[in-house]
Amino acid sequence: MNIIVLVKQVPDTETRIKLKAGSTDIDREGINMVLNPYDEFAVEEAIKIKEAGGGSVVIITAGEAKAEEAVRTALAMGADRAIRLDGAEFAGADSYSTAKALAKAISAEQYDLILCGKQAVDDDSVQVGTLVAAMLGIPSVNMVTKLEVAGGSMKASREIEGGHEVVEVPTPCVITAQKGLNEPRYPSLPGIMKAKKKELKAVALGALGLSADEVGAAGAKSAVVELSLPPERKAGQVFEGEAAEIVPKVVKLLRDEAKVV
């Protein structure tokens, strides 16, 4: 099976977010960047399917040169080669124009299955996988926690409200990975060495075959106009001592002061 995995590099979840004055981006100084946690599940699943049945795993990312670190991680886990959409034209994209560029890059490849994360933990959009599928005119199944190859189709368990459902979908299709799908492997040392020699191709807008007004900020359907931090929480009251005395006090405060019970 020929599998494409979409990955994004994002700030480590430990990051304390600071704003950058006069900008619609956060202050990226000193931030540790990692492979998006949900994309790790996607990469792992692709490699498992390839190990079981053969085929290829191609990683695609849209991001700055620094994002190649995350791509190398995916290659070190066992993916075969990678593509990075490269150029200033891709900057300032929203989910829509990101998906547009990714879908175009995918359409130049042979593919049976596209795997991606359900969500990038920076913009938390929960859109790109589904958008890519719709743009390619193929079906998608979201938030998948279990995946099986079944002939010319995939059988996927997905999370729904208060339970889960099993969906059968013909290939080619897009599957977005939810936690629980698998346990991502750590890249091994030989894996890391090998990854350095694997093909990582930077593809510019011209080679992609889209025009500048279809991608990045120009092709976006929405724009970030301002960032803000959440309001600081006021310091609360902390009670220490005999539980039998404190608990009734707190319950009373919940009723009379906070008015939440």
Place this chain on the structure above:
Amino acid sequence: MANVLVIAEVKEGKLKKVTLELLSKGQELASKAGGALEAVVLGSGVEALAGEMAQYGAAKVYVADDAALAAFNGEAYANVLVKLIEASKPGIVLVGASINGKDLAPRISAKIGAGLASDCTDLDVADGKLVVKRPIFAGKAFSKITFKSDIQIASVRPNVNPLAAPNAGASPVVEKIDAAAGDVKAKILETHKSAAGKIELTEAEIIVSGGRGMKGPENYKLIEDMAAVLGAAVGASRAAVDAGWRPHGDQVGQTGKTVNPNLYVACGISGAIQHLAGMSSSKCIVAINKDAEAPIFKVADYGIVGDLFTVVPLMTDELKKLLA
């Protein structure tokens, strides 16, 4: 003049509360945009729900009634909705940011080339266009978004918009629409409900959550007891989920669910940055932890330093007395 279209969500034959919240907010947005508030409901035997939507301000309710739409299927629902949206051309489309809503919205966005902002917590109209605020980095920051497309789609968090007073006298104007789902490739083979009546974390008004301090899965009975008294949903930290004590769907935090209840009770949770990201927009936070230095106390409105195995049952009893 731009109409506002609210996509209703139905659960067990009833409108979800978020739908009524969207209609309530939609009235305000429609009047600012100089348009009408409309709603659409899909399903089987759902026409009767139009009355309640009219009471919450829908001037017209589109109904797609078909046995094939009885259960949610993102592909099928999107096919029906895209036809309606292309014909009725609303300026603003609102859908609840539920699992289904977030499955549906990008399908529509891609097919009609409309901008989409997910999980919005604040919506307004300025110069006739939608302006929203939404959390990024699981709530560590917020971004303000404007749209470039004529049709603007927002999925909206439950519990952020208050309900308007219903107008009991309003009667619905119903328009039946083409309910043909067309070619649907994804087939639902099985549906499993883990617990009937389980309250969805992202929509819960009260959450009682347990972390590694619970020591084992059997002790979650303490959490469930308190949740039952409060009518609350049960959450967990990633440590508890990774230990296999609770299902993945219960995880609160940056790589779990972002929640915004009125009350969040954290039991035996230290308050790691990834956990705080997912719950610090709760209106009131209670922390129960034996370590007075635990970072959770920095965000708690009420902190109790003590052994949860003593404090939690006491609190459950106290709440039971209060709510009896």
